[in-house]
Amino acid sequence: MHKTHFGSAFRCGRMDHSVYDGENAMPRYLLVSFKTCPWVQRAAIVLREKAIDFEFRHIEPDNRPDWFLAISPHKKVPVLRIDDTVSLFESNAIAEYLDETIAPRLHPDDPVERAINRAWTDYVPTFAEGVTSTAYADTETDYLKAKEKIPVVFERLEQALAKQGSGPFFNGSKYALVDAAYAPFLQRYYFLDRVKPLGLIERFPRLKAWSEALLTRPSTHSFEQDAFEAMYRANLHRRNKWVSQFVSPAQVAAE
Numbered sequence: 145m146h147k148t149h150f151g152s153a154f155r156c157g158r159m160d161h162s163v164y165d166g167e168n169a170m171p172r173y174l175l176v177s178f179k180t181c182p183w184v185q186r187a188a189i190v191l192r193e194k195a196i197d198f199e200f201r202h203i204e205p206d207n208r209p210d211w212f213l214a215i216s217p218h219k220k221v222p223v224l225r226i227d228d229t230v231s232l233f234e235s236n237a238i239a240e241y242l243d244e245t246i247a248p249r250l251h252p253d254d255p256v257e258r259a260i261n262r263a264w265t266d267y268v269p270t271f272a273e274g275v276t277s278t279a280y281a282d283t284e285t286d287y288l289k290a291k292e293k294i295p296v297v298f299e300r301l302e303q304a305l306a307k308q309g310s311g312p313f314f315n316g317s318k319y320a321l322v323d324a325a326y327a328p329f330l331q332r333y334y335f336l337d338r339v340k341p342l343g344l345i346e347r348f349p350r351l352k353a354w355s356e357a358l359l360t361r362p363s364t365h366s367f368e369q370d371a372f373e374a375m376y377r378a379n380l381h382r383r384n385k386w387v388s389q390f391v392s393p394a395q396v397a398a399e
């Protein structure tokens with residue numbers, strides 16, 4: 145079991161103390177995780193952006209402990225356990241909760257902007273499916289079919305970004321929850337592109353620039369970057385799908 149602490153409780157700005165005992169007592173946060181889960185990564189990014197001290201507890205997908213099954217209704221990660229009493233699940237609900245209770249606010253102040261951000265956050269599961277389904281294709285034909293979906297979801301975001309600020313983030317200079325939601329999946333595009341070149345993001349300059357801004361943001365990363373990519377490749381190799389043959393043994397050696 146690995147535990148990692150990020151941030152400092154002292155840098156934390158609480159906005160709503162109502163659910164906790166003492167005015168000054170910081171709640172304890174436990175984020176239950178599978179190491180390479182993008183939805184966990186999203187929750188971890190929000191915790192780091194808010195400099196919230198948390199315990200990061202990684203469990204194995206194939207060996208989910210009873211204490212976890214008792215607090216996770218869908219048996220999925222992430223779960224955010226608060227003060228060992230409340231368990232939140234679903235990465236979007238966790239992100240929204242953290243944004244409502246801990247400063248700095250990451251959603252835009254303007255209600256229309258916020259609604260637009262939430263609408264594009266709702267698109268994340270479709271985007272995620274579009275970006276990562278090549279990794280689950282059983283045959284070359286299925287891989288090529290899956291690859292065709294990527295420019296479709298990329299184009300949607302390219303157009304959304306054209307209507308937003310001038311970058312580097314979704315709304316312009318201020319980082320937001322919507323950035324945290326997309327970062328893990330944009331990162332996985334690059335992982336897959338490095339296993340078997342896809343060469344697609346280059347056609348979408350705004351999306352590419354946004355991805356680069358997100359990938360250089362320290363909060364995006366829960367692990368040392370090369371080690372994390374090696375873990376991702378090892379999973380891909382283990383899954384034994386069509387693309388797995390392109391993961392070289394050397395690429396997973398660092399796991």
Ligand SMILES: N[C@@H](CCC(=O)N[C@@H](CS)C(=O)NCC(=O)O)C(=O)O
Nearest residue numbers: 181182183219220221222234235236
């Ligand atoms: N919609 C969920 C998705 C979470 C999810 O799919 N987690 C995966 C790991 S990345 C999981 O726990 N899968 C286990 C399972 O499906 O049994 C969220 O946003 O939190």
